Amino acid sequence: MTITTKLDTNPDTYAGLRPVQLREDGRALVLLDQRQLPRESVWLELDALEDIAVAIETLTVRGAPAIGCAAAIGLYVVSLGLPETQAEFLAELEAASARLADTRPTAVNLFVALDQLRAAVQEQLRREPEAEVAKLREVLRATALDHVREDLRACLELGAHGAAKLPAGGILTHCNTGALATSGHGTALGVVRSAWALGTKLHVFVDETRPLLQGSRLTAWELVHDGIPCSLICDNMAGAMLARGEIQAAIVGADRIARNGDAANKIGTYTVAVLCKHHGVPFYVAAPWTTIDLSLASGAAIPIEERSPDEVRVHGGALRAPATVPVRNPAFDVTPAELITGIITERGVFEPGQLARAGR
Ligand SMILES: CSC[C@@H](O)[C@@H](O)C(=O)COP(=O)(O)O
Secondary structure (H helix, E strand, C coil): CHHHCCCCEEEEEHHHHHHHEEEECCCEEEEEECCCCCCCEEEEHHHHHHHHHHHHHHHCCCCCCHHHHHHHHHHHHHHHHCCCCCCHHHHHHHHHHHHHHHHCCCCCHHHHHHHHHHHHHHHHHCCCCCHHHHHHHHHHHHHHHHHHHHHHHHHHHHHHHHCCCCCCCCEEECCCCEEHCCCCCEEEEHHHHHHHHCCEEEEEEEECCCCCHHHHHHHHHHHHHHCCEEEEEEEHHHHHHHHHCCCEEECCCCCCECCCCCCEEEEHHHHHHHHHHHCCCCCEEEEHHHHCCCCCCCCCCCCCCCCCCCHEEECEECCCCCCCCCCCCCCCCEHHHCCCCCECCCCEEEEEHHHHHHHC
């Protein structure tokens, strides 16, 4: 297919939604508050460590790449308030990084971003052991902005690779993997966006994604905004849509992909993959390379976040279950590699079993 050459893959000319930014004066993390969508678009400006950590924990900012971007800019912003002596600065920077790392365990992008910033500081100290704190802040700022820019570049490029694979027709997606979940454009939803921009006739089936409704609140909001045809469905309707032949492919994102291609993503993704296998429908995972964790042999080693029982018991502000009923609330599941047709990255589209070699 030659159509991919028409896609804009330049992050410097990207004009779409950027939900995670550094404020123009460079002193605050700016976030589009995803808890308020789709009711209203509220932008928050945060500069305190605890506020930034809580924003990640409460899904004010969410989606693996966006979490990484928020942590990167967040750590830089926090560094502005740290002591001016190098030893104290470094000790407090480590503590701040540890607090941010403690927010959400599954999205590996969080740890990649924090490691990139810490490594950049270490590299500066190796070259200049007496480096002033001002210089170290400069390094943090440049590394954080580079992380965000690289994420956008990856999304635009994987969008182009994925668009060449996506068939016309019904496309099922789960959770939100759009601009909101990244630095912009999106991963799985970025592929949908890129394919639509190229003229592929699509109709997106949006799983509402219980318990926190990232599909109905966020994905549907993005698709309606872009004018991409879509239908919102409850999670338990996906099987019926597949059985009726209304879905030609499924595409989802990932929070962490192990070396063997097993992929952790929003709870319910595994169910979609099993259904697709049963119906002979291709099931794609789209993610930037920062989501691939080659240090883990398989998905069994991916830490899965368990969230508050009240996210399941309470819906729309009202109790929908006995207040004391025991609840399980794993936020993610692992889709085994054998159910995945292809993993779409900025480096190209891989069969799950090819990841390890591609990563060398
Ligand atoms: C491009 S986002 C990929 C994943 O992070 C996404 O599918 C997902 O599962 C997000 O979960 P969330 O709990 O909303 O952060």
